[in-house]
Amino acid sequence: MNAFARLLDRLGFEPSRTNKLRLMTEFFRETADPDRGYALAALTGTLSFRHAKSGLVRALIAERVDPVLFALSYDFVGDLSETAALLWPAPNESIGVGGEINPPEPTLSEIVHALGDSSKSDLPGKLARWLDALDETGRWALLKLITGSLRIGVSARLAKTAVAGLGGKTANEIEEVWHGLAPPYLDLFAWMEGREDRPDPSDPAPFCLAMLAHAITEADFEGLDPAEFIAEWKWDGVRVQAVSGQDHQGVRATRLFSRTGEDISAAFPDLIESLEQIRASGFALDGELLILREGRTQSFNVLQQRLNRKTVSARLIAEFPAHIRAYDLLRLDGEDLRSLPFAERRRRLESFVAAGASPRLDLSPVVAFGTWAELAKARLEPDQFGAGADAQAIEGVMLKRADSIYTPGRPKGLWHKWKRDPFRIDAVLMYAQRGHGKRSSLYSDYTFGVWREEDGARRLVPVGKAYFGFTDAELAQIDRYVRAHTINRFGPVHEVGHDESQGLVLEIAFEGLNRSSRHKSGVAMRFPRVARIRWDKPAGEADSLETLSALIKSGV
Amino acid sequence: MTPGDLLSLTPAGLYCPAGDFFIDPLRPSPRALITHAHSDHARAGHGEVLATRETLDLMAIRHGPGFARVVQPIEPREKLVLGPIEVSFHPAGHVLGSCQIRLSGKRGTWIVSGDYKREADPTCAPFEAVPCDVFISEATFGLPVFSRWRARVEIEKLLASAQLFPERAHLVGAYSLGKAQRVMAMLRAAGYARPIYIHGAMEKITDYYIKAGVELGEIRKTAEADRATLGGEIVICPPSALQDAWSRKFPDPVLAFASGWMRVRGRARQRGVELPLVISDHADWDALTQTIRETGCSRLLVTHGEADALVHWARGDGLEAEPLRLAGYGDEGETALAENV
Ligand SMILES: [Zn+2]
Numbered sequence A: 001m002n003a004f005a006r007l008l009d010r011l012g013f014e015p016s017r018t019n020k021l022r023l024m025t026e027f028f029r030e031t032a033d034p035d036r037g038y039a040l041a042a043l044t045g046t047l048s049f050r051h052a053k054s055g056l057v058r059a060l061i062a063e064r065v066d067p068v069l070f071a072l073s074y075d076f077v078g079d080l081s082e083t084a085a086l087l088w089p090a091p092n093e094s095i096g097v098g099g100e101i102n103p104p105e106p107t108l109s110e111i112v113h114a115l116g117d118s119s120k121s122d123l124p125g126k127l128a129r130w131l132d133a134l135d136e137t138g139r140w141a142l143l144k145l146i147t148g149s150l151r152i153g154v155s156a157r158l159a160k161t162a163v164a165g166l167g168g169k170t171a172n173e174i175e176e177v178w179h180g181l182a183p184p185y186l187d188l189f190a191w192m193e194g195r196e197d198r199p200d201p202s203d204p205a206p207f208c209l210a211m212l213a214h215a216i217t218e219a220d221f222e223g224l225d226p227a228e229f230i231a232e233w234k235w236d237g238v239r240v241q242a243v244s245g246q247d248h249q250g251v252r253a254t255r256l257f258s259r260t261g262e263d264i265s266a267a268f269p270d271l272i273e274s275l276e277q278i279r280a281s282g283f284a285l286d287g288e289l290l291i292l293r294e295g296r297t298q299s300f301n302v303l304q305q306r307l308n309r310k311t312v313s314a315r316l317i318a319e320f321p322a323h324i325r326a327y328d329l330l331r332l333d334g335e336d337l338r339s340l341p342f343a344e345r346r347r348r349l350e351s352f353v354a355a356g357a358s359p360r361l362d363l364s365p366v367v368a369f370g371t372w373a374e375l376a377k378a379r380l381e382p383d384q385f386g387a388g389a390d391a392q393a394i395e396g397v398m399l400k401r402a403d404s405i406y407t408p409g410r411p412k413g414l415w416h417k418w419k420r421d422p423f424r425i426d427a428v429l430m431y432a433q434r435g436h437g438k439r440s441s442l443y444s445d446y447t448f449g450v451w452r453e454e455d456g457a458r459r460l461v462p463v464g465k466a467y468f469g470f471t472d473a474e475l476a477q478i479d480r481y482v483r484a485h486t487i488n489r490f491g492p493v494h495e496v497g498h499d500e501s502q503g504l505v506l507e508i509a510f511e512g513l514n515r516s517s518r519h520k521s522g523v524a525m526r527f528p529r530v531a532r533i534r535w536d537k538p539a540g541e542a543d544s545l546e547t548l549s550a551l552i553k554s555g556v
Numbered sequence B: 001m002t003p004g005d006l007l008s009l010t011p012a013g014l015y016c017p018a019g020d021f022f023i024d025p026l027r028p029s030p031r032a033l034i035t036h037a038h039s040d041h042a043r044a045g046h047g048e049v050l051a052t053r054e055t056l057d058l059m060a061i062r063h064g065p066g067f068a069r070v071v072q073p074i075e076p077r078e079k080l081v082l083g084p085i086e087v088s089f090h091p092a093g094h095v096l097g098s099c100q101i102r103l104s105g106k107r108g109t110w111i112v113s114g115d116y117k118r119e120a121d122p123t124c125a126p127f128e129a130v131p132c133d134v135f136i137s138e139a140t141f142g143l144p145v146f147s148r149w150r151a152r153v154e155i156e157k158l159l160a161s162a163q164l165f166p167e168r169a170h171l172v173g174a175y176s177l178g179k180a181q182r183v184m185a186m187l188r189a190a191g192y193a194r195p196i197y198i199h200g201a202m203e204k205i206t207d208y209y210i211k212a213g214v215e216l217g218e219i220r221k222t223a224e225a226d227r228a229t230l231g232g233e234i235v236i237c238p239p240s241a242l243q244d245a246w247s248r249k250f251p252d253p254v255l256a257f258a259s260g261w262m263r264v265r266g267r268a269r270q271r272g273v274e275l276p277l278v279i280s281d282h283a284d285w286d287a288l289t290q291t292i293r294e295t296g297c298s299r300l301l302v303t304h305g306e307a308d309a310l311v312h313w314a315r316g317d318g319l320e321a322e323p324l325r326l327a328g329y330g331d332e333g334e335t336a337l338a339e340n341v
């Protein structure tokens, strides 16, 4: 806020149009989203900051300053906001330069959101805290803004011209799309900076670039404060964005996008129809595409039947009813919510989902936890932590900083995904193949199998292929083993001896399991990798296909 | 003031009957003790003048060598005996050579502050708090709206503007004696390494500061013909020059003014200032009240400036306080809109 205040202060003294433009363009260049967007909203009069009357300012200052000193000061200065700004006894400054820690200065967006939320009764308290944390210029600008008495001689047109200057565009080019834009104008600035295409004002349901999470492991938790995070289940579905809006004629468009912005509406007419019933002039939400049957969330395996299809039959729709489990709200009724803290977006999402009352839309619940150990437990046993039967469709937890604004891309430190430990089985090495690149001289790609009863005899049946992910020394060991135990050659593929009496056991980790008609075993592993070499384990003691099939039944 | 006080108020200014001398007299007087060389305190035509070496030198630069019949340089903290009164000078931190004057007699100790400030200033000795019974304080900025002076931040503001508008000349109006040199020294302290241009009117005083050992880096006099080529430079000039035709020859000049009055937007606007810099050589409200407490005085007399608020505050703080209506002061420049140096 202090930076914006300095701009306003300087603009008020600067007579030349060209120099005003320079000052504003520089400010827009130097200031981050979403603050610069709210600054633009203030300069163009798009957003009213006017929330207080001068009586409130008088009352606040009267509580803090001797009435005689106030009267003499006001008389001298001649302007209430300015007098109050100068007289305000800021706790951080009265002590002077030294070791004291200043309270954090409020950002412009913080102020905008708080003003939006404030009932009349808590405004004085909030205002006082902001005034405490701002400097003289910041206090002056804030008081001027909220009493609606700011005069700095800048027209909306001039402010837009300054923004246009960021991207070598003209004010007219901005005017053409302006009616479709809303504070804090993230898409406008992204366009000016060449990060995104020109916002299309005629598109009533545009995709919002997605915010992504970083994978996290136990070791990363050191230094993270559980109190600053909100946890949700990580659903084993497909992340989608559902967007709905109206064009100028009031015609509604509702679309479903993949995480990367691909329009997948055509494959989900059932979902689109249901979303269209939601009474809102427009929305954009993030959620997980899932199949629900009788209220139960199905595994990814089930969902797969509806993926990657251009069109969809009535039978498929009936058998695999698509559903969205929402976890973020990016736009609502023309308001861009992306610059709000996640906790606040989540609050709005909750009331949106409740009010929408759509049978195809529900809310991804929050996972309550106090410590990382507690969350680790929830992640391992979601059924014990409120997920119940839906646990089969959970692949971990998501951790989102409560104060994180929705930042497109994969920003550091805001969102984390913490997947469940992958499943593990012991399988037997059956075939080996040379690897690629720097591993091309070594046997590093492996086909492995598990035991199956066949005509009264146990035989190994291949269930997957993986490469080894550990050290070069281990790789060399396994390579030696392959060379020494090759019993057959099929071109580049070596068959390695495998039966009850001989064979190398590999511990295979994988993320999940699908039924597969393409595989002889009838199952397909998702993301298998060799976790360990079990030199110690006899091949006969490796797992059986029954064990693996049981995992499918339990909903892996 | 009452009869029997160490000092009394006369049409010529503050007079000490016991020691038979005036302090900063407004009219030619037989014997004058001068706090500092600003023209409202240091006038020409006195018989005998007692002041610091720097103040005497600066008076000579401004008024000519014959500004007084006799001069007597005084060392800070040196004890003089004038009749029954012991007198000493103590640094006031206002401008080079500025001092408070301490009088001590049977009826207690008085201090006449002259002009003073508590903020750091690389061009003069820092203010020294001296205990007294009666403190006569200036109150040029004696309103609580004038508080939290932070000259360093204002210098950064000037430098940021110079960076943002690298083709425009930045003209900084600053009083020729003290403020101008302080701005130069602070620019240097902030790392500004380009030559600093000055208006001809402040050349002699600036030379004197440099001779007195104040580091100002490369200072160049602004030749009339050069003005159009000084885009991107910082030029220090007397405030009155900002509105002169003189300033219009610079390339798209940014008109800055370094003064405590710039704290109030209306004052800056009245003067057509585009870049107000709140830099003052006077104590702000915080420094005034802090200093009054530090002297431990029981009685406060308030001279030039906004006396009413400070008197009100002091009474609330348990002091005996009254305004001292001395016509004729008001700092050179800081109240006067034009400066005639
Ligand atoms: Zn002075």
Ligand SMILES: [Zn+2]
Pocket: B038, B040, B041, B114, B115, B138, B304, B329, B330, B331, B332
């Ligand atoms: Zn003065």
